[in-house]
Amino acid sequence: MSSQEAVQLEERLEDTGTLSLTRTEAEGLFDHRARKLVGMSGKDALKRIRAGKCGSNLAWEELSVFSALLK
Amino acid sequence: MQGTSPEEVFSKFKDHLNDLLHHTITKASLLQIVYGNRAFLEFRLGQTSTAVIVGKGYHLFLSQALEAEKIKVRRYKLRTLAYAYRIGSGPNREDKWLIRWEYQPSEGVFRALHPRHHCHLPTELTFGRRILNLDRLHIASGWVTIEEVIRFLIQELKVKPQSADWDFRLRASEAKFREWTERVV
Numbered sequence: 233m234s235s236q237e238a239v240q241l242e243e244r245l246e247d248t249g250t251l252s253l254t255r256t257e258a259e260g261l262f263d264h265r266a267r268k269l270v271g272m273s274g275k276d277a278l279k280r281i282r283a284g285k286c287g288s289n290l291a292w293e294e295l296s297v298f299s300a301l302l303k
Numbered sequence: 304m305q306g307t308s309p310e311e312v313f314s315k316f317k318d319h320l321n322d323l324l325h326h327t328i329t330k331a332s333l334l335q336i337v338y339g340n341r342a343f344l345e346f347r348l349g350q351t352s353t354a355v356i357v358g359k360g361y362h363l364f365l366s367q368a369l370e371a372e373k374i375k376v377r378r379y380k381l382r383t384l385a386y387a388y389r390i391g392s393g394p395n396r397e398d399k400w401l402i403r404w405e406y407q408p409s410e411g412v413f414r415a416l417h418p419r420h421h422c423h424l425p426t427e428l429t430f431g432r433r434i435l436n437l438d439r440l441h442i443a444s445g446w447v448t449i450e451e452v453i454r455f456l457i458q459e460l461k462v463k464p465q466s467a468d469w470d471f472r473l474r475a476s477e478a479k480f481r482e483w484t485e486r487v488v
Contacts, residue, residue: 242350250317251336252310258338268351284415288423288439290396293387294352296407300368300384301336301343 233260235267262302269295278302304379304483309371312379313342316369316483320344320449323476326466327453328363331355341384342369353394358462362398364389365449381483384408388452390460400425404447417441450477 238260245251253261263274269291270277280286281299306312317335324331336343345366346355354362368384385407391400403423407415421441428435450473456462457469466472 239350242347245334245336246347246350249332249334250314251334253336253338255338258336261336284417288441290389290400290403293403293405294366294396297366297368297385297387297405298343298345300408301338301341303339303341 233257233263235264238264258301262298265298266295304371304381305377306371306379307377309340309342309373309379310337312371312381313337313369316342316381317344319476319479323450323453323472326472327464327469328357328456328462329355330465333365340371340373342371343367344369348394352396354389354391354398355394357456359460360392361401361456361460361462362391362394363452363456364391364396365452367449380485383484386447386449388447388449390452390456404444404452405441406446418443420444420446422447448477448480450480 233256241251241257241261259274262278266272266274266277277286277295278299281296286292286296304312304315306315313335317333321332324333331346333344334347343366346353346364352364352366354364357363365388367386370382370384371379372382374380383406387403387405389400389403391398405422406420408419418441420443422444423440423442424437426437428437454473457464
């Protein structure tokens with residue numbers, strides 16, 4: 233999923249109040265937010281979160297809660 | 304919780320939580336992302352997570368991740384997978400904050416060893432010869448519900464409630480939370 237598509241999802245979320253995502257969209261949106269919040273890919277960020285090595289600053293905390301969306 | 308699908312259950316839960324917020328501390332509404340049997344709730348503005356003003360200069364950041372487990376036909380049990388609540392002075396994460404409550408799982412694929420339910424305080428505490436940084440420490444807190452955070456804002460921080468029956472609404476919401484999640488808190 234491209235960055236532009238992820239931005240469109242974010243816009244749709246704010247317009248409608250609810251988003252229902254496919255797996256590709258969920259992973260794409262997580263990747264988009266990870267790059268924005270902590271400056272790394274979604275895959276790398278998820279590895280750190282699941283390993284308990286992501287620190288406890290606010291950006292990581294926000295991303296950690298969002299990561300629970302992914303199985 | 305009654306529903307024909309996780310999506311319907313999450314929609315009902317979002318409406319319930321927004322109704323609770325609107326009658327207690329804010330007219331702002333939570334947005335929801337659903338993926339399969341999981342959902343994520345937060346306040347958003349300008350394509351970023353935000354904290355919303357609740358009165359007296361306090362802002363509330365709230366995010367929750369949930370799972371809906373089917374237990375019978377048209378019946379689901381809700382499970383909170385993670386939460387983050389923060390009371391701060393402004394809408395952004397750079398703004399000063401007063402307290403953060405968080406819950407992250409430590410089972411399954413998650414490997415963190417700190418207390419799962421914890422809070423942070425933006426201060427240092429001198430304890431004997433040690434200086435403890437309460438911002439970095441994960442202080443064990445037990446399960447903190449959003450109802451208790453709202454109660455803290457109204458009763459302790461003197462945020463003006465949106466309705467006179469705020470206490471009744473919080474108690475009713477806690478009862479629903481226990482029913483929907485089968486939790487005892």
